[in-house]
Amino acid sequence: MNPDIAQRILSQATLDASGPFLALALGVLVLVFLELLPALAALRQIVFLGSLAAAAWAATRTLFGPEIAAFEGTYVANSTTSWWALLFVASALIAWIFGRRYYRDEARFEGEHDILLLTAASGMVLMAGSRDLLVFFVGLETLSVPLYALSGFRRARRESVEAGLKYFVLGAFAAAIYLMGAALLYAGTGTIALAGFQERSELLETPLALTGLALIAASLFFKISVFPFHLWVPDVYQGAPSPVTTFMATGTKAAAFAFLLPLSFALPPESAGLVAAIALITMAAGNLGALVQTDMKRLLAYSGVAHAGTMLLALAGMHADPESGGASQAVLFYMAAYTFTAGGAFGLLTMLETQGGRPVTIDGLRGLARQRPGVAAALALFMLSLGGIPATGGFLGKYLVFSVAVRADMIAAAVVGVLISVVALGYYLRIIVAMYMQPEDATRPVPAESRPLSSAMALACAAMVLVLGVLPGWFLANVR
Amino acid sequence: MTHDVLSLSVLVFLPLVGALLVAATPKQAAGLQRGITLLTTLAVAVVGVALCLRFDGSTAAVQFGEAAPWFTLPGGVPVHYRLGMDGLSVLLVGLTAVLGPIVVLSTWGHIHERVKEFMVWLLAMQTGMLGVFVSLDLILFYVFWETSLVPLYFILGIWGGERRLYATIKFFLYTLAGSLVMLVAVIWLIWTAGTTDVMRLLDVGAGLPLETQLWLFAAFALAFAIKVPVMPFHTWLPDAHTEAPTSGSVILAGVLLKMGTYGLVRFGIAMFPGAALEAAPWMMALGVAGIVYGAFLAMAQTDVKRLIACSSVSHLGYVVLGLFALTEAGLRGSLLQMVNHGLSTGLLFLLIGMIYERRHTRALDQYGGVAAVMPVFALFLVFAVLSSVGLPGLNGFVGEYLILLGTWQASPWMAAIAVTGVIFGAVYLLMATRKLLFGPLVHSENKALTDLNGREVVLMLPIVVLCVWMGVQPNAFLDRADGSLRDVQARVERARHLRTASIEVPPAHRLEIEAR
Numbered sequence: 003m004n005p006d007i008a009q010r011i012l013s014q015a016t017l018d019a020s021g022p023f024l025a026l027a028l029g030v031l032v033l034v035f036l037e038l039l040p041a042l043a044a045l046r047q048i049v050f051l052g053s054l055a056a057a058a059w060a061a062t063r064t065l066f067g068p069e070i071a072a073f074e075g076t077y078v079a080n081s082t083t084s085w086w087a088l089l090f091v092a093s094a095l096i097a098w099i100f101g102r103r104y105y106r107d108e109a110r111f112e113g114e115h116d117i118l119l120l121t122a123a124s125g126m127v128l129m130a131g132s133r134d135l136l137v138f139f140v141g142l143e144t145l146s147v148p149l150y151a152l153s154g155f156r157r158a159r160r161e162s163v164e165a166g167l168k169y170f171v172l173g174a175f176a177a178a179i180y181l182m183g184a185a186l187l188y189a190g191t192g193t194i195a196l197a198g199f200q201e202r203s204e205l206l207e208t209p210l211a212l213t214g215l216a217l218i219a220a221s222l223f224f225k226i227s228v229f230p231f232h233l234w235v236p237d238v239y240q241g242a243p244s245p246v247t248t249f250m251a252t253g254t255k256a257a258a259f260a261f262l263l264p265l266s267f268a269l270p271p272e273s274a275g276l277v278a279a280i281a282l283i284t285m286a287a288g289n290l291g292a293l294v295q296t297d298m299k300r301l302l303a304y305s306g307v308a309h310a311g312t313m314l315l316a317l318a319g320m321h322a323d324p325e326s327g328g329a330s331q332a333v334l335f336y337m338a339a340y341t342f343t344a345g346g347a348f349g350l351l352t353m354l355e356t357q358g359g360r361p362v363t364i365d366g367l368r369g370l371a372r373q374r375p376g377v378a379a380a381l382a383l384f385m386l387s388l389g390g391i392p393a394t395g396g397f398l399g400k401y402l403v404f405s406v407a408v409r410a411d412m413i414a415a416a417v418v419g420v421l422i423s424v425v426a427l428g429y430y431l432r433i434i435v436a437m438y439m440q441p442e443d444a445t446r447p448v449p450a451e452s453r454p455l456s457s458a459m460a461l462a463c464a465a466m467v468l469v470l471g472v473l474p475g476w477f478l479a480n481v482r
Numbered sequence: 483m484t485h486d487v488l489s490l491s492v493l494v495f496l497p498l499v500g501a502l503l504v505a506a507t508p509k510q511a512a513g514l515q516r517g518i519t520l521l522t523t524l525a526v527a528v529v530g531v532a533l534c535l536r537f538d539g540s541t542a543a544v545q546f547g548e549a550a551p552w553f554t555l556p557g558g559v560p561v562h563y564r565l566g567m568d569g570l571s572v573l574l575v576g577l578t579a580v581l582g583p584i585v586v587l588s589t590w591g592h593i594h595e596r597v598k599e600f601m602v603w604l605l606a607m608q609t610g611m612l613g614v615f616v617s618l619d620l621i622l623f624y625v626f627w628e629t630s631l632v633p634l635y636f637i638l639g640i641w642g643g644e645r646r647l648y649a650t651i652k653f654f655l656y657t658l659a660g661s662l663v664m665l666v667a668v669i670w671l672i673w674t675a676g677t678t679d680v681m682r683l684l685d686v687g688a689g690l691p692l693e694t695q696l697w698l699f700a701a702f703a704l705a706f707a708i709k710v711p712v713m714p715f716h717t718w719l720p721d722a723h724t725e726a727p728t729s730g731s732v733i734l735a736g737v738l739l740k741m742g743t744y745g746l747v748r749f750g751i752a753m754f755p756g757a758a759l760e761a762a763p764w765m766m767a768l769g770v771a772g773i774v775y776g777a778f779l780a781m782a783q784t785d786v787k788r789l790i791a792c793s794s795v796s797h798l799g800y801v802v803l804g805l806f807a808l809t810e811a812g813l814r815g816s817l818l819q820m821v822n823h824g825l826s827t828g829l830l831f832l833l834i835g836m837i838y839e840r841r842h843t844r845a846l847d848q849y850g851g852v853a854a855v856m857p858v859f860a861l862f863l864v865f866a867v868l869s870s871v872g873l874p875g876l877n878g879f880v881g882e883y884l885i886l887l888g889t890w891q892a893s894p895w896m897a898a899i900a901v902t903g904v905i906f907g908a909v910y911l912l913m914a915t916r917k918l919l920f921g922p923l924v925h926s927e928n929k930a931l932t933d934l935n936g937r938e939v940v941l942m943l944p945i946v947v948l949c950v951w952m953g954v955q956p957n958a959f960l961d962r963a964d965g966s967l968r969d970v971q972a973r974v975e976r977a978r979h980l981r982t983a984s985i986e987v988p989p990a991h992r993l994e995i996e997a998r
Contacts, residue, residue, distance in 0.1 A: 328556045391632060392625040402556065405669045409557075413666065420662035424655055431635070431651055439639040439647060475553035 019072035019079035021060025022087040026124035029053020061087040076134035086130035093253040100349030101245025118148035130260035135184040135194040153242040165241025176224040183217025225258035229284040239303035244352035252341040278318035284311030289425040319410030332402035339395030346463030347384040369442020385430040395470025490565040501605035512597040519601040523582035530579025539962030542969035564619040569966025571615040587941035607633035642725040649725035660708035667701035687753035699757035709742030713772035723791035728835025736828040755977035765806035772799030777906035804885030812888025819881030826870040851923035877952035
């Protein structure tokens with residue numbers, strides 16, 4: 003190798019920029035190595051957690067500093083990407099802790115599970131920091147391929163295999179569409195770097211480039227689960243093992259948004275109306291879909307679709323103030339609140355499913371408030387936060403997103419949006435009704451055993467939801 | 483920030499502290515939980531009344547103000563934790579504080595299950611309601627406004643009647659829909675004005691062009707109209723009231739609905755006076771429609787609790803009518819009527835709750851001749867009904883009289899129709915009283931009814947005293963609101979002046995002024 007290039011690549015700035023990714027990737031390598039030595043299996047958890055902690059530490063180093071560009075500007079680390087990285091770490095940690103002892107038949111493959119989880123997380127970090135269509139694609143596949151495997155991880159279960167296959171086939175299509183879009187964009191503009199698009203913005207107006215952009219947007223919308231690309235979500239979320247669902251619901255969406263935000267300057271301003279319309283339809287599709295569900299995972303999957311729609315509304319309003327970064331901050335804050343809220347909710351469902359030995363339905367939650375008041379209270383708090391009731395992070399996220407829309411003069415869209423979100427309370431309240439207001443079902447007893455680690459995690463999630471709602475000052479001042 | 487014990491922060495968060503204390507008690511210690519709750523609400527009542535007594539009503543200035551930076555919204559708009567009391571809130575704060583221990587005492591009779599949870603929600607509710615009345619930051623107001631839904635949702639949903647789940651979800655979604663439309667207006671207003679300080683927003687709002695004012699007014703008024711509830715939005719109320727436990731009904735009628743009327747004055751009329759003037763005829767019409775329609779609804783009820791709920795719709799119609807008459811008498815009357823309604827209707831709900839605890843039915847035809855076995859109960863009920871129908875010498879009379887006077891000044895027609903409501907009100911309430919109390923004792927079950935016990939009498943006495951006091955000496959109360967009401971009136975007059983000025987000036991001339 004040319005020593006000059008080697009020096010450029012291995013500079014301190016590069017190491018700083020790619021720190022979170024390196025930490026996770028190293029963790030993966032060590033875990034693979036440990037798999038070879040069964041005697042060292044006890045170290046697995048330490049390596050897993052250590053690697054997450056190292057990634058978080060690396061991310062905080064670039065949290066307040068200036069933007070660092072690495073690898074010829076194809077990858078950057080700035081405040082936003084560092085926040086995203088922290089969020090991915092949190093998401094992986096939540097999924098992992100709630101998923102302890104979830105696998106029975108597959109317990110001996112838990113090592114693989116952790117490796118795949120960590121690999122996916124590293125892919126997310128790569129996606130958020132990439133400023134180049136191909137680097138992003140590498141990140142996307144590093145995320146997606148482990149997730150396909152994870153979705154089908156419970157190989158003895160039909161639903162799980164079905165979810166894995168469904169996700170894989172559709173995900174492969176989405177990846178192909180993405181590549182096609184990237185190729186067209188390259189053909190139209192002669193570059194695949196985001197900075198290059200900015201320089202040649204006039205070329206983005208050509209039909210070739212527009213088609214490419216539309217294809218890329220479609221594939222990202224697939225990951226975010228935006229209408230009409232959301233149909234896979236309920237099936238996959240329901241069928242996939244619950245810890246994986248927890249991770250997917252919070253992390254994947256965030257990673258796709260993390261790239262969509264810097265990319266969206268390339269979208270022509272006239273598309274704002276279209277994006278807003280898609281956002282509203284997504285909200286409606288998600289909320290109406292969730293309204294008729296009985297299975298909790300499926301219900302939260304639809305609710306996740308609705309939340310993706312809400313965040314997309316901020317993207318639609320982005321063109322009004324591209325400089326101030328209001329939309330980016332709104333989405334980041336919303337996603338942070340959503341990660342802890344939905345992560346906590348899915349996590350508690352994972353715990354209940356593990357203990358009860360069957361999927362949790364709304365009726366299955368009956369009497370939870372009596373048997374396990376703490377779990378019920380946390381779940382109720384998460385539901386209220388998902389519904390956007392004040393004093394929770396969900397409310398402030400909603401406030402920020404809708405204020406982006408209002409500032410962009412899309413008041414009609416904002417009004418329609420809030421009215422659609424009333425529908426959401428219809429099913430969130432139903433869950434609280436089951437837990438607190440309905441007599442318990444004698445045929446389906448609520449498991450009473452308590453789990454210290456999961457409880458601590460739920461408590462942490464609940465605390466974060468409240469902090470983001472009541473004392474958001476520090477976050478609002480620093481998240482951008 | 484003051485460090486006085488008699489501060490609004492203490493008032494607002496004392497119940498929440500009590501709630502945390504109750505939450506920390508062991509599950510089975512119901513007596514302890516009740517005791518803590520009662521002591522907390524008593525302390526809140528003392529602080530609240532002391533603040534009201536210290537309040538100087540001659541000025542519109544905010545008193546007991548507190549402010550601390552909270553967080554900064556994107557765009558650099560600082561949000562404050564800002565509390566303060568003025569003439570519009572003082573009486574309602576007093577009402578909320580005084581009703582607290584009364585409601586707690588009333589739960590002795592009907593809350594026997596999950597006492598701990600109930601007390602926690604009850605106290606949380608009080609924090610929410612007090613917060614709504616004393617927040618002077620728009621975001622803080624909104625936070626209190628919407629979070630106060632949650633405790634009532636639990637109170638209704640857990641301790642309510644048979645159809646409680648339907649009623650709670652309807653109540654929650656209905657009010658939430660209105661609130662969220664208001665949220666969009668809140669976002670727009672904060673973004674345009676660059677501040678969340680309510681007192682500054684009052685000036686900003688009044689200065690906006692009329693069309694903008696109308697839109698914002700519509701959004702705010704919708705939220706408040708649903709809460710009040712004004713006539714076409716009233717359908718959630720009878721369901722919620724009927725299904726709620728007694729204490730829930732008392733809070734709902736006594737305080738929660740007043741959040742809507744309070745919002746209409748502060749954020750409807752005072753903030754967008756130009757739009758309020760435009761909308762006044764419509765709002766008055768809705769008020770009158772509510773008065774008459776509510777009365778007819780009440781007349782047709784056989785369930786006595788539902789009857790009182792419908793009478794609420796009618797009585798709150800008066801409040802809306804008086805507010806949007808936009809005259810001095812109308813505003814004063816409405817403000818007084820808010821408190822009156824809280825006391826009289828609260829008392830009625832308490833009484834109905836007490837007899838329900840004994841007889842477990844609310845059907846009017848199951849009663850009759852109860853006065854013979856429960857003379858004390860009968861005395862109180864007759865008193866409550868007379869106060870509610872506006873017997874001169876009691877509180878209801880002064881409020882209704884002022885409202886009708888103020889309405890007459892604005893529109894004699896409306897006043898004429900509204901007067902019929904007074905008559906109808908007397909008809910259905912007195913008819914219900916007759917069916918309940920007098921006549922022969924047809925049902926043998928009623929013969930064994932026991933009269934009110936000491937607790938029940940004691941808890942109602944403060945309301946009775948207040949009803950008489952307000953009837954005899956209404957100015958002792960109204961004087962506290964005077965300064966702020968004059969201020970609201972002045973804002974309306976300014977807008978009226980602007981409107982007539984802009985109509986008189988011919989367009990060409992106006993252009994010239996703008997060119998200059």
